[in-house]
Amino acid sequence: MSVPCVAVDRERGESVRARLADADVLDGDHRIAVVDATIYIPVTDPDGVPDDLLDRVVERDADRRDRPRTPAEILGYEPSLERLGEIVIVDEDDDERAREIAAAVMASDLPCDTVLNRASPIEGELRVREWDVLAGNGTETVHREYGHEFALDVAAVYFSPRLATERHRVVGGVAPGESVIDMFAGVGPYAVPMAAAGADVVACDLNPVAIEYLRENAARNGVADRITAIAGDVRELVDDYAGTADRLVMNLPHSADEFLDVAVALAGDACLIHYYDIQHEDDPFGPGLEAIRAAAGDEYTVAVETERIVRSYAPHEHNVCLDVRLERV
Numbered sequence: 001m002s003v004p005c006v007a008v009d010r011e012r013g014e015s016v017r018a019r020l021a022d023a024d025v026l027d028g029d030h031r032i033a034v035v036d037a038t039i040y041i042p043v044t045d046p047d048g049v050p051d052d053l054l055d056r057v058v059e060r061d062a063d064r065r066d067r068p069r070t071p072a073e074i075l076g077y078e079p080s081l082e083r084l085g086e087i088v089i090v091d092e093d094d095d096e097r098a099r100e101i102a103a104a105v106m107a108s109d110l111p112c113d114t115v116l117n118r119a120s121p122i123e124g125e126l127r128v129r130e131w132d133v134l135a136g137n138g139t140e141t142v143h144r145e146y147g148h149e150f151a152l153d154v155a156a157v158y159f160s161p162r163l164a165t166e167r168h169r170v171v172g173g174v175a176p177g178e179s180v181i182d183m184f185a186g187v188g189p190y191a192v193p194m195a196a197a198g199a200d201v202v203a204c205d206l207n208p209v210a211i212e213y214l215r216e217n218a219a220r221n222g223v224a225d226r227i228t229a230i231a232g233d234v235r236e237l238v239d240d241y242a243g244t245a246d247r248l249v250m251n252l253p254h255s256a257d258e259f260l261d262v263a264v265a266l267a268g269d270a271c272l273i274h275y276y277d278i279q280h281e282d283d284p285f286g287p288g289l290e291a292i293r294a295a296a297g298d299e300y301t302v303a304v305e306t307e308r309i310v311r312s313y314a315p316h317e318h319n320v321c322l323d324v325r326l327e328r329v
């Protein structure tokens with residue numbers, strides 16, 4: 001394609017290029033070319049070329065530069081995007097703007113085969129949301145987190161990549177040989193890396209689709225022999241696993257308190273509970289700790305190991321984690 005270029009002797013190339021950059025007329029979308037002793041520097045606007053170089057402007061074919069194109073470069077503004085495997089998630093109330101962003105994402109160099117927009121809050125017992133498919137045609141993907149792969153269908157199961165750092169922190173404390181019960185396991189983002197760290201994990205979820213993916217993910221990551229995956233209500237685990245857990249993961253932030261009796265029943269003589277909660281910023285840890293103490297009663301001593309704000313959940317509300325150690329009295 002023919003574009004305006006400034007043609008000068010090769011040895012003047014760098015000083016002229018710098019002057020054109022100062023004049024803000026360098027054309028970064030096309031390649032500079034050298035032919036014999038002449039260098040051709042593409043410019044965006046011949047009228048902006050310094051006066052003493054005006055007689056050097058020529059029209060010339062120039063190759064397009066293969067540089068990465070981001071959605072922001074295409075749109076002229078930075079959209080809010082989240083990556084989940086090959087899915088890009090936009091978070092837009094305005095449908096027209098969401099579609100404009102989706103088109104830019106697909107035209108960009110981002111590796112992506114589907115663009116989704118959130119179409120509902122996370123709802124119901126299974127904590128799943130609805131999606132608008134803006135581009136592509138699937139809601140299933142494989143997401144990578146700290147060296148592990150998780151296959152999942154965002155339309156059928158809960159999964160949040162925003163919890164990656166928190167999960168990594170918790171998994172970092174696991175020792176080989178531990179007995180872990182992941183009470184609300186989803187597709188296995190705690191269970192799989194804990195098993196990889198050497199724990200024996202019982203992973204339960206009410207959502208049978210999540211458990212199907214969890215089994216697939218256990219196999220995919222080579223830890224199927226250390227995970228027992230159970231589809232059903234965690235309350236049903238008490239019959240088979242009472243008194244066995246060295247560690248419990250309770251990632252059901254809005255209603256974990258309703259399952260603390262189950263947690264205490266599953267706890268072994270010494271047990272670390274990772275208890276997730278959503279609370280007001282004025283007292284983010286108090287209500288959870290009170291509920292844990294009430295459930296433990298006189299049976300266990302309760303010691304707080306960590307109080308952690310995981311992320312902001314809503315204005316003045318935090319998603320928090322309490323790591324609490326129970327020791328049988």
Ligand SMILES: C[S@@+](CC[C@H](N)C(=O)[O-])C[C@H]1O[C@@H](n2cnc3c(N)ncnc32)[C@H](O)[C@@H]1O
Nearest residue numbers: 125126158159184185186205206207233234251
């Ligand atoms: C917030 S998600 C967490 C999933 C997973 N731990 C993660 O980090 O992605 C909570 C999960 O608890 C499951 N759940 C809700 N009630 C349950 C119950 N009574 N017994 C077992 N699982 C339950 C939901 O299906 C959902 O997958």
